[in-house]
C-alpha cells in the first residue's frame with residue numbers, strides 16, 4: 001500500500017513547512033516540496049491543499065476495560081478505537097488497573113487480551129501498581145523488560161486501587177532503578193473519605209456534592225505528597241488529570257528544584273466547569289469524575305499553564321459509563337454521590353475540542369500550532385518512549401497522519417458519536433475543525449468524521 005498526501009502544510013512541534021508526504025507501507029518514506037503520484041506509483045492520493053498535516057495525536061490516559069465502582073466501563077476496544085481515530089487520535093495509552101488481589105502479569109495479559117485484534121489504532125499500557133510485595137516486584141520487572149515502560153499509581157480510591165506510602169516509596173525506587181516513568185492520580189484518599197462521610201451525614205447526597213468532597217486543596221496535597229516522594233527517590237513522575245490552579249502550583253516548586261515531574265490536564269477540565277455537575281434531574285451525574293470538574297475560575301489558569309509549559313499534555317481520562325444503568329447507581333431515593341461511577345467519555349472529542357477552544361490557527365489563539373501539536377501528541381510520545389516512531393512527521397516515522405480541515409463547522413451529538421455511551425457530556429457543543437483524513441501506519445482509517453478503517457489494524461506498542 002502506498003499513499004501520497006499532497007499540498008498540505010506539515011506542522012510538527014518544532015517545524016512547519018509546505019510539503020507532499022509519501023508513505024510506503026507503514027512508514028513515511030519521502031517528504032518533498034513536490035512529489036508527482038506517477039513518480040512514486042502512489043496507489044492512493046489525498047489532496048491536502050489548504051489543510052494542515054499533523055502527526056497522529058496521542059491520548060496518554062484512557063480507560064477502556066475498567067472494572068470500577070461496582071461496574072465496568074462501557075467501551076470495547078472496537079468502539080473506543082473507532083471513536084479515537086475519527087477524532088484524530090492514532091495512539092492510545094490505557095491504564096491497566098488491577099485489583100489489589102490480582103497478579104500484575106495476569107492483569108496485563110487480561111487488558112492486552114481485550115485489545116488484541118480489536119483495535120483500529122495502536123496502543124500501549126501504563127502498568128497499574130496497586131500492591132507492592134516481592135511477588136509483585138518480580139512481575140513488574142518482567143513487565144518492564146517486555147516493553148511496558150511506565151507505571152500508574154493511585155493515591156486516591158482507598159480500599160480499591162490506592163497504594164500505601166510504603167508501597168509508593170518502593171514503586172518509585174523500582175521505577176528509578178528501571179528508568180521508567182510513574183504516572184499518578186494525586187488526591188489525598190483519607191481526606192476524600194472524611195469529607196464524603198461528612199457531606200453524606202449532612203444529607204448532601206446529589207452529584208453537585210462530589211466536587212466539595214474532593215476540593216482543590218485535597219488534590220494539591222496529593223500532588224505535594226507524590227512530588228515529595230519523587231524528590232526523595234529521584235524517580236520520574238507524570239501527574240495525570242490535573243484539574244486546578246492549586247494542583248499546578250503545588251508541583252511548580254518541585255519542578256524548580258529539578259524534580260522530574262510532568263503534569264497532564266484533560267479535556268473536560270478545559271471545557272466544562274462545576275456548574276455542569278449542578279444540573280437538575282440527576283443530569284449532573286454525567287459530569288462526575290475525579291478529580292472533579294472545577295469552578296470556572298480555574299480554566300484561564302489551566303490554559304495559561306498549558307501555554308507556559310507548566311502543563312505538558314492534554315489527555316482525556318476517557319472513562320465511559322452510561323447515564324441509565326450506571327451513573328444512576330447513585331440516584332435518589334437512596335441518593336449517594338459516592339456511588340456514581342467516576343468518569344466522562346471524551347476520547348472522540350479531545351482534539352476537536354482542544355482546537356475549537358485553543359484556536360491555534362488564529363493570531364489571538366491561546367496556543368500556537370506547535371504547542372497544539374506538542375500537548376496533543378509529541379510530548380506524550382517523548383515522555384513515554386514512542387518518539388520518533390510516533391509524534392512527528394518525518395522520514396522513518398510511522399505513517400500516522402492527520403489531515404486537518406480547519407474550515408469544518410459541526411455540533412457534537414451523542415446520536416452521531418462512536419463512543420459506546422448513551423450520552424455525550426459535550427452534547428450541543430459547536431466545534432470548529434476536524435480531521436478530514438486520518439491514517440494509522442499508512443492505512444486511511446477515518447474520513448470526515450466517519451470510520452473507514454479495519455478493526456484489528458492497531459497493534460501493541462512495546463516501548
Ligand code: URP
Nearest residue numbers: 185289290317319342343
Ligand atoms: O473519574 C475518573 N477519573 N475516572 C477514571 C479513573 C481515574 O481516576 O482515572
Ligand code: ZN
Nearest residue numbers: 185240241290
Ligand atoms: Zn485517576
Ligand code: ZN
Nearest residue numbers: 061063095317
Ligand atoms: Zn484515569
